[in-house]
Amino acid sequence: MRALLLTRSGGGGGGGGGGDKGMQYKSSTVAANGNEEEEELVSCDAVNDVKKRCWDQREALPGEPRCVVCGRYGEYICDETDDDICSLECKQNLLCKIANSRLPVGLPHPTRLLPPTITHDECFYVRDSDGKSKSESESESQYLTNDPSELLRRKLKINVRGDFVPAPILSFASCNLPQKLLQNIEAAGYEMPTPVQMQAIPAALVGKNLLVSADTGSGKTASFLVPIISYCANFGREKLSNQKKPLSMILTPTRELCIQVEEQAKLLGKGLPFKTALVVGGDPMAGQLHRIQQGVGVIIGTPGRLIDLLTKYDIELDGVSILVLDEVDCMLQRGFHEQVMQIFRALSRPQVLMYSATIPKEVEKMASSMVKDIIAISVGRPNKPNEAVKQLPIWVESKQKKKKLFDILMSKQHFMPPAVVFVGSRLGADLLSQAVTVTTGVKALSIHGEKPMKERREIIRSFLVGEVPVIVATGVLGRGVDLLGVRQVIVFDMPNSIKEYVHQIGRASRLGEEGTAIVFVNEENKKILPELVDILKSSGAPIPRELINSCTMGTFSVGKGQKKRKHSF
């Protein structure tokens, strides 16, 4: 069995994807029991098949060396550490981990998402001359356990499940990302990674399949965009323009979310060999096809339009190495499931990154049956509303809801524009937005799936720049859309599931900024009330007397598969 020993003949750094031109490899034959039989120096060209990504490496057989990072077949030896390693990707991660443990003091301010108990000292520690860290010697028991990564995870409420989970990173710079990408991250104002980014980025960079759940507004988008852009940048401009096959794909449930993800991708990928193609309904298909045919780093699309495109035109998808399912619970359930699976089957075993603020057990099972070796990452309280959103449930009979809304919008004390009002139907959105404008004088526009794409874009723009203080929306704005500046959400019609509720009220806060969700409830929401009460209780929100009475009056049948239960207060 052949094994390659990685030795650098020049140039520093840590492998870094495709840039292995300056490398020489010692080639040696290693018997299955790991004994070295022969060793020779071969040039880089002779070992073009060196595995770039962890995913390309096979599982280790009994007795074979295992990669110290991921546990796959340790085909190579990292020249800088002498460790068994399976690919350039894992080498990069190993070096990144080592660099991380040597980071200097001087942490950018912790973001609002870091718990106040996290101090700089706990994140970074300085090695003194004998190799022991200061904090190690001063307060070993308090700050540093044998596993600082674990301590950090506990502090940040990061839970991980799975094998060979890379250590969380504390700065974007510790990940061997392309320099230009680091500059773009800085230019975007991201001083340090948010907790979900700290764990998900290094895990994605080593090629792991991920199932990630973290609060709404906690920075999940960048946690999959950064690894994708890094991968594409390392893939190389020339290779991409020759190959003309897409390298990665991001699927989301709504056009709005796709547009926003593409905008963020462009921002972070600026100046890099990284092109995007937006594949959503409402935009002409010819233009989308043309873009893809030029060779793109990422296709960002909704499943329906993508399938349409793939069935009509011959698009080679075997270059897609990373697939992201954003809002995965939505993507693997109900209407989207079959379409997503159809697309997944058309790809050749990509790395799969799945994200949502709400991931129920059945979705976890589906994800595990799609891909093996998943790392599950959850940050904070899974499936619960963002703690930064103050929930104010109000018991309002259906006939009174409009008046109550008008009262709020006309009250200087209670109306905090820009605000999003969520309703249950397209017609309802149109009618209510007109009524708001006419009755209160506050300009309101509606947004829903029936409106043309161009109009939807324009409405969101005018809302975000402050020309329109109120948007009345259906679920199209409920998931994932980053409405910066919005601090008030009014749930006029309670959605059918608590998951959607969690996503909708999540629009009121980004990155831990405080927001408010006013929620109208009444008997008509009977099915969802017990779960809502649980959520409100766990969030410490006030619960209206009528809601309590309504729940204690009888036993509600709750969601499928759940036991019937009584609520007592």
Ligand SMILES: Nc1ncnc2c1ncn2[C@@H]1O[C@H](COP(=O)(O)OP(=O)(O)OP(=O)(O)O)[C@@H](O)[C@H]1O
């Ligand atoms: N490291 C960071 N530092 C500062 N701002 C960040 C950082 N990462 C992301 N952001 C910003 O935080 C906001 C929320 O991020 P994002 O939309 O990715 O949240 P999310 O977790 O995907 O939320 P949702 O579940 O609602 O989709 C965005 O405006 C984004 O630009």
